[in-house]
Amino acid sequence: MGDPLEVKPLVQPRKVEELGPEAKSYKGYKVSFKNQEARRVVSVAFSPATPHKLAVVSGTKVGLWQSAPSKDGTLEETNSISKFKDLTQCVAWRDDGRLMLAGEASGSCAVIEMETRSILRRLRGHGDAVTCAAFAESDKSRVATGSKDGKLRLWDVATSELLQTVDAHSDALKVLSAGPVGADSWITAGYDKCVKLWDSRSPSKEGLDDEKAKAAISVSHDHAVEAGVSFPGRALFASAGGTAVKVWDLAMSGRVLHDLPDIHSKVIMGICLDSQASALVTASFDGLSKVYNTVTMSHLWTYRLPGPASSIAWCPDDTGFVVGLEDGSWLLRSRKVPIQKKPLETGQLAKPKRIHRVDGKGQQKDDDEWAPHLAFEGISGSISGGFGRSIPPPPPKLVH
Incomplete structure (x- = not known):
């Protein structure tokens, strides 16, 4: 007589958590458009002003795209700017969409008038590639550029005058944003793992023009910072580097509000916010893009990408977002707006x-x-x- 058969408990089916309305809204963003560039997509950026044109940086060209009038969720290339002498590294729009900054690997930064797509002037002075640039929040004639040599330079666009040079970081400067205190305030972050707040109204003992000027706030991200984004009001700043994201309260001496460690398996290359700053979206070299609630920092949704990501940008009207990839392709995810009968x-x-x-x-x-x-x-x-x-x-x- 054989051994009695052991009775094992039945495996209960896994309970699938029902998606909340917030998560369902991000589930609705589907891939609606793809395009292939000749080189790696270094940066993507939407214009803050309508019709929210998209700038795609690849090689020595900046392509300009906007929504196709006949098809929802698709883009068409309206123009391209290819008057650069070297590889383009970054772009930044002015809040009215009339001017754009484009950093070049040669160390100059082009100021472009978007109506004619002509280069008004070049800001020269960096000894290495210009990796980031930004317009001041309140003064439309004031801009800042950051370089691979770690230096921060402030400029007057109207006269091309170099106003100040600061030895901001000991390694490449990767992130530059307007600060919370008007045209004299700037936020920087770089490969030296530091996030810093600068205020040019408070010069150091060495003087305003000295490269040894000290930052008003300096905090450590613990990883080389690849990307960052400022919240509305500029008092909060999110930095992305390594596999972690941190949110800093610069109004409270740079204390950490949120710390999200190991949310990706590889380096996070891009980060952005939706129009209401209610969702934070990441793009990583692991081929994933994730959405987090900015209040609770709970994970809402994950998008699988065709390959390693290099950059990301959210459209200001919340109709979609664009992810640039290392292989030179980029894609638009958009959602259909239901027709109200x-x-x-x-x-x-x-x-x-x-x-x-x-x-x-x-x-x-x-x-x-x-x-x-x-x-x-x-x-x-x-x-x-x-x-x-x-x-x-x-x-x-x-x-x-």
């Missing part, structure tokens, strides 16, 4: 609906489904019976 008003004609029916001889015919010519109180539309027959409702009372 207005209810019929009293006395309004109702549109008949096309239906298929089969007659007594077995022949298929297309008919317009019965619909009342007027909208009545409580009734709008028709009632269909079985096998394609239309059954009219009882005579309703016409509303005068």
Whole structure:
């Protein structure tokens, strides 16, 4: 007689957590457009001003794209700027969309008028590639550039005058953003793992023009910083480097508000916010893009990419976001806005609906489904019976 069979408990099915409305909204972003560039996509950026043109940086060209008028969720290239003498490293839009900064590997930064796409002037002075640039928050003529040599330079666009040079970082400067205190405040971050806040109104003992000027706030990200983004008001700043994201409160001496360690398996290359700063989106070399709630820092959704990411940008109107990839391709994820159907008003004609029916001889015919010519109180539309027959409702009372 054989051994008794051991009775094992049945494996219970795994309970799948139901998605909340916030997570469902990000699930709706689907790939609607793809494009291939000749070189690696270094940077992507949307214009803050309508119609929110997209700038794609690849090789010695900056391509300009906008929504195709005939197709939803697709883009068309309207123009391109290729008047650069070396590889383009970064772009930055002014808040009115009229000017753009484009950093070059040669060490200069081009100031471009977007209406004519002509280079107004070149800001020269860096000894290495210009890796980041930004316009001041309140003064449209003030800009800043950051370089691979770690130096921060402040400029007057109107005159091309170099206002100040700061030895900001001991390694390459990768992130540059306007600070919370007007045109004299700047946020920088780089490969030396530091995030710094600068205020040119408070010179150091060595003087304002000395490269040894000290930062108002300096904190460590613990990894080389690849990307960063400022929250509205500029008091909060999110830095991305290594596999971690940290959110800093610069109004409170740079204390850490949120720390998200190891949220990716490889280096995070890009980070951005939606228009309401309610969601933080990352793009990583591991081929994933993730969405987090900025209040609770809970994970909302994950997108799988075709390959390692190099950059990311969110459209200001929340219709989609673009991810640049290492292989030179980039893609747009967008969501369809549902068409809101207005209810019929009293006395309004109702549109008949096309239906298929089969007659007594077995022949298929297309008919317009019965619909009342007027909208009545409580009734709008028709009632269909079985096998394609239309059954009219009882005579309703016409509303005068």
